[in-house]
Amino acid sequence: MKIGVLGAGNMGGAILQGLVNKVDPSSLFVLNPVNPRVSELQKKLGFQLFNEPTAFKSQQLDVVIATVPAPVTVTVLKQLNGINPETVIISAAGGIRIKEVKTALPNNPVVAIIPNTPVAINQGTIATTFEQQINEQSKQTANQVLSLLGDVIIASEPKLGIMGTVGGCGPAFVDVFMDAMADAAVEEGLDRKTAYQVIASMVAGSGKLAFNTGKTPADLKDQVTSPGGTTIKGVTELEANGFRNAIIKAIKSSNGSM
Numbered sequence: 001m002k003i004g005v006l007g008a009g010n011m012g013g014a015i016l017q018g019l020v021n022k023v024d025p026s027s028l029f030v031l032n033p034v035n036p037r038v039s040e041l042q043k044k045l046g047f048q049l050f051n052e053p054t055a056f057k058s059q060q061l062d063v064v065i066a067t068v069p070a071p072v073t074v075t076v077l078k079q080l081n082g083i084n085p086e087t088v089i090i091s092a093a094g095g096i097r098i099k100e101v102k103t104a105l106p107n108n109p110v111v112a113i114i115p116n117t118p119v120a121i122n123q124g125t126i127a128t129t130f131e132q133q134i135n136e137q138s139k140q141t142a143n144q145v146l147s148l149l150g151d152v153i154i155a156s157e158p159k160l161g162i163m164g165t166v167g168g169c170g171p172a173f174v175d176v177f178m179d180a181m182a183d184a185a186v187e188e189g190l191d192r193k194t195a196y197q198v199i200a201s202m203v204a205g206s207g208k209l210a211f212n213t214g215k216t217p218a219d220l221k222d223q224v225t226s227p228g229g230t231t232i233k234g235v236t237e238l239e240a241n242g243f244r245n246a247i248i249k250a251i252k253s254s255n256g257s258m
């Protein structure tokens with residue numbers, strides 16, 4: 001399998017790291033303008049780097065994952081005009097619809113995804129929409145690559161936005177939460193390194209518990225709040241300070257509905 005990645009920034013870099021954990025780096029082909037940061041990344045991960053589209057698009061790639069900034073995605077994909085029509089184009093651009101990608105490469109199968117940064121450790125959440133006309137072979141090729149990176153969750157195109165907001169933007173919200181928790185722990189006298197270790201472990205474990213048991217977050221919260229105990233005092237304080245409302249507003253704002 002030959003995998004192309006357009007743009008080795010934060011998302012492209014995370015995808016490349018996740019792929020290098022699973023496949024030979026010689027099967028990874030990256031297109032990015034000349035940039036010392038990307039050259040360093042190439043040295044570290046060992047992929048093949050191209051600085052202009054002509055040589056990149058003639059590599060007989062099975063898939064190309066586009067992780068250039070969303071506003072330039074269609075323009076950059078147009079530069080791949082003439083690429084093998086069997087190459088599956090996987091666009092990770094937030095807010096760019098399949099039909100817009102098709103305007104750039106009308107003959108190629110198109111898949112729209114919103115991944116998240118945990119793809120770097122193969123624990124990503126990848127909301128995925130296939131174009132309606134896609135054939136089974138192209139679907140399988142895309143699935144084969146994406147499932148190396150984490151959970152592939154199929155979405156209808158109208159739901160891709162909100163799934164991507166929760167899954168794709170979500171890590172940043174969790175990071176803000178963890179950072180604030182660490183500040184409080186430091187104020188209470190814990191050293192920062194230990195605080196980060198406890199918090200990351202707790203968040204990972206809580207996520208896995210919800211995932212593995214299928215219990216609702218509300219049920220899981222109720223199991224922690226012992227009657228008359230310490231947790232319910234903290235939960236009450238979160239409610240008094242509008243924590244739940246802040247999260248709801250953050251999701252709606254990132255999703256473009258406020």
Ligand SMILES: NC(=O)C1=CN([C@@H]2O[C@H](COP(=O)(O)OP(=O)(O)OC[C@H]3O[C@@H](n4cnc5c(N)ncnc54)[C@H](OP(=O)(O)O)[C@@H]3O)[C@@H](O)[C@H]2O)C=CC1
Pocket residue numbers: 006007008009010011012031032033034035066067068069070071072073076092093094095114115116117168169
């Ligand atoms: N960050 C995230 O968690 C997520 C991002 N996405 C999507 O991924 C895309 C990239 O986001 P992000 O990684 O955060 O952005 P970054 O700015 O970190 O990365 C963009 C990369 O694209 C490169 N690039 C710019 N123009 C071109 C071009 N013409 N040809 C090839 N490469 C180019 C940039 O190179 P240079 O630095 O040299 O300019 C850079 O390496 C967006 O569409 C975003 O919606 C989706 C889900 C999650």
Ligand SMILES: O=C(O)[C@@H]1CCC=N1
Pocket residue numbers: 094114164168169
């Ligand atoms: O912030 C962004 O626009 C991208 C899309 C989802 C996560 N990051």
